[in-house]
Amino acid sequence: NQFSKKDNWKIGELGKLKANLDTNITKELYEEGLMNDLIRGLQDLRQKTGLKPDKFINLCLNTANEDVENILRTNEKIIKEAVKAKTLSFEKDPKANAPLEIEMGETIVNTSLKEI
Numbered sequence: 001n002q003f004s005k006k007d008n009w010k011i012g013e014l015g016k017l018k019a020n021l022d023t024n025i026t027k028e029l030y031e032e033g034l035m036n037d038l039i040r041g042l043q044d045l046r047q048k049t050g051l052k053p054d055k056f057i058n059l060c061l062n063t064a065n066e067d068v069e070n071i072l073r074t075n076e077k078i079i080k081e082a083v084k085a086k087t088l089s090f091e092k093d094p095k096a097n098a099p100l101e102i103e104m105g106e107t108i109v110n111t112s113l114k115e116i
Helices: 027-048 066-074 076-083
Strands: 002-006 009-014 017-022 057-062 085-089 097-104 107-115
Touching: 027 057, 027 066, 027 076, 027 097, 027 107, 057 076, 066 076, 066 107, 076 085
Parallel strands: 057 085
Antiparallel strands: 002 009, 009 017, 057 107, 097 107
């Protein structure tokens, strides 16, 4: 196994097999990674609070990072489907239970949910 790096490409060889991989992180890949972090964290939160998979929730997400909030708003439908949220608010809900901070890259997203 020999790898060398040239610009954003990694070249790998294994016997007669060669592969060139572009390791550049595009905006789309970065945003997809952030969304994966969030959805995994929200699914963990659902599990920790004992919510059954068929139960719906109201979800609140709040962050001080405007760019991350825009990513959340752009992906609202995906988030709601992934965690069975009937509603999604981008403001803190003082009445919601199970608050949790989720790391999305280097940004913290404050989350809370309420079973409905």
